[in-house]
Amino acid sequence: MAAPESGDGNNGAARMVTLISSDNTRFEVEAAAASLSQTLQLTILDGGGGGGDGIPLPNVDSATLSKVLEYCIKHAPAAANGGAPNATAVDRAELERFDNEFVNIDQSVLYSLIMAAHNLEIEGLQSLVAKKVADMIKGKSPMEIRRTLGFPDPTPEEQAEMNAHMLEYGWAYE
Amino acid sequence: MSMQQRSGGEVGAAKRVTASDDGAGGEDCLSALPDDVLIYILRHLDTDEAARTSVLSRRWRRVWTLLPSFSRTPSPPVKCLCSISTSRSRMPLPNPWRRGFPPPRAGSPVNCPFTTSIRPPTVRRRRLREALLSCLASTRPPRSAST
Known part of the structure; x- marks a missing residue:
């Protein structure tokens, strides 16, 4: 069950907070996990999110929030250990594997x-996530990038603009 | 360690998915993100690569110009000539790379100017600057990208 508490702060049983997505789904999660978010951390430190009220997150829908929390829950123990100085290589490899699969x-x-x-x-x-998206851009031609990132096909006007731009800065595309 | 999910309203996944219809026209979802987020992505690329995104669309023309700094791809370190003749390597040599370049790394022969990686900075930087100015000139001033 409860992971061994890493010395600091949390009183006894892990404190839970409730987060409410934009579509009114309630998520109950350990405060330590939610605190990976700098924004939430402030609210939680102020004692928010406990009991019945919960913290409303009008910008995040439930599908995204559950994914975000999946990440937070997985990373919370390592973060509580202050980065990962005393994490074993196995732990780190496991997190890395999780991250790769996660994105x-x-x-x-x-x-x-x-x-x-x-x-x-x-x-x-x-x-x-930024790294993942950057990897999708790396080493590709503009058209390949457009295709990979799901841009709509360029209009003839756009295509002409792209060509002119590439002519001018061909060096950057070598 | 568990996450309980209590449903308190209709699940809104459908709302989000509509934007991702593959293939069909309309703005792609990535370009719809605010500048801050796009810059965060470009920061994971080398500057040349980031500059290349200016060609993707008008939306992207100036995003890379907002990068907080230019990263220069380091070329591999060049073997130090001084290290061959050890007797001379301690002589203080004039450092032609002093301006704008990092000092030799610890562990490299003292005062040797040739152990820092030698980059062809001027041409590349000038071109980057030209591209930067052009991209800035060819677009309107920032406008919040929430539409």
Whole structure:
């Protein structure tokens, strides 16, 4: 059950907080996990989110929030240990494996995730997703990037603009 | 360690998914994100690569110009000539790379200017600057991208 508490702060049984997504779904989660979000951490430190009220998150829908919390719950123990100085290599490998699998998802979900991570200020998650998107851009031609990222096909006018731009800055595309 | 989910309203997944209809026209979802988030993504790319995104669409023309700094791809360190003749390596040599370049790393021969990686900075930086100015000039000032 409860992971061994890492010395600091939380009184006895892990404190739970309730988060409410934009579509009114309530999520109950350990305060330690929710505190990975800088934004929520402040509210939680102020004693918010407990009991019946819960913290409303009007910018995050339930599908995204459950994904965000999945990340937070997985990463909370490592974060509580102050980064991971005393984490074993196995733990770290396990987290890495989790991260890799975690971002292996539909693009639209990725974008919702990075937006939520941005709003909630979850540095690790934002970085993880940004890296994934950056990897989708890396080493590709503009047209390939457009295709990969699901841009609509360029209009003839747009295409002409792209060509002119590429002619001018061909060096950047070598 | 568990997460309980109590449903208190209609599940709104459908609302979000509509934006992701594959293929069909309309703005793509990535471009709909605010500048802050796009910059955060571009920061994971080398500056050349980030500059390349300016060609993607008008929306992207100026995003890379908002990057907080330019990263220069380091080329591999060049072998130090001084390290061959050890007797001379301690001589203080003039450092032609002093301006704008990091000092030699710890562990490299003292005062040797040739152990820092030698980059071709000027041409690349000038081109980047030109591209930057052009991208800035070809677009309107920032407008919040929430539409």
